[in-house]
Amino acid sequence: MKGLVFCEFLEMVEKQFGYETVDQIIENTNLPSNGIYTSVGTYSHEEMFALVGQLSAKTKLPVSKLFYAYGVYVFGVFGNAYKDLIKGHNNAFDFLCRVEDTIHVQVLKLYPEAELPKIEVRSRSNDCLELVYTSQRKMSDFAEGLIQGCLNYFNEKASISTQLLVEDRSEVLFTIQKEV
Ligand code: HEM
Structure with a gap:
């Protein structure tokens, strides 16, 4: 890291x-x-x-709460430090759908040794986004915090629910449901 x-x-x-x-x-x-x-x-x-x-x-x-809080916090820091990466995205769902193929790709250019998770879009509609987190580092609580930080950044309200796809937490499904 x-x-x-x-x-x-x-x-x-x-x-x-x-x-x-x-x-x-x-x-x-x-x-x-x-x-x-x-x-x-x-x-x-x-x-x-x-x-x-x-x-x-x-x-x-709890460790999970601390990782989550750290994710929320660090997105705020990234929001300032990587403005250029975020601008051009109009809302949280647009941004979250580009983490895998744009944001982390740029991060890898800056830091070739960075160890990044896979963040795949499983489904997307106007008010619901399903993302699948995959990483042997098993930092899904941190990922959840980053997703919350992203919602805060765009001033959007949504609930995030999690489902373990693999028991050891290396694969987790996030369902992000917008609140109306
Ligand atoms: C501007 C936005 C973002 C930037 C600049 C960014 C950058 C980074 C960087 C620098 C790392 C550390 C890599 C290392 O130290 O080896 C990282 C790790 C990580 N990123 Fe991102 N990231 C962003 C958004 C996101 C979002 C929205 C998510 C969640 C959907 C996410 C999920 C993660 C996770 C979970 C890790 C920890 C490593 C792992 O689990 O394998 N990132 N990211």
């Missing part, structure tokens, strides 16, 4: 829980990087799971 993902995570923790918490979770986690990340460096996604696990132990919030 790219270092920028870690840097943004630690920044969110600092904003929401304070610098002491950042310090403590890095101290208490056995990290090959020692918690020193540069945005262009590449680190194992297991370090992210270890950090989120420590944060969960400290805050008593």
Whole structure:
């Protein structure tokens, strides 16, 4: 995983829980990087799971909630940092349908070592979109947060429901139903 993902995570923790918490979770986690990340460096996604696990132990919030919150937060950051990638999409569904063939393709050009999931469109109508997430990193809670962050960005209201397609969470169906 790219270092920028870690840097943004630690920044969110600092904003929401304070610098002491950042310090403590890095101290208490056995990290090959020692918690020193540069945005262009590449680190194992297991370090992210270890950090989120420590944060969960400290805050008593479930790991899934923390990954989700991180996804919501990071979409807000991307919304600023990657304006050019987002402009040209008129609404959340248009954007979400282009993550696989446009957004992450551009990300790979910027960061050839990025490890990205597959985000396939299973079906789409005016008010309902079904996306299938596939990744051996099993970060579907993060994906759900990014989808929510995208809805927030476009100021749209929808409910997101999830269904495991593979028990180990490597394949998850998201049904995004617009609220009228
Ligand atoms: C402007 C929008 C977006 C940008 C710039 C972006 C960029 C990135 C980057 C840089 C990574 C880290 C790759 C790595 O560190 O190796 C990543 C991972 C990921 N992205 Fe996106 N992304 C965007 C939108 C989305 C959306 C809307 C979704 C969900 C539908 C999504 C799902 C994910 C997931 C789940 C991962 C974690 C890796 C995995 O699960 O295998 N992304 N993305």
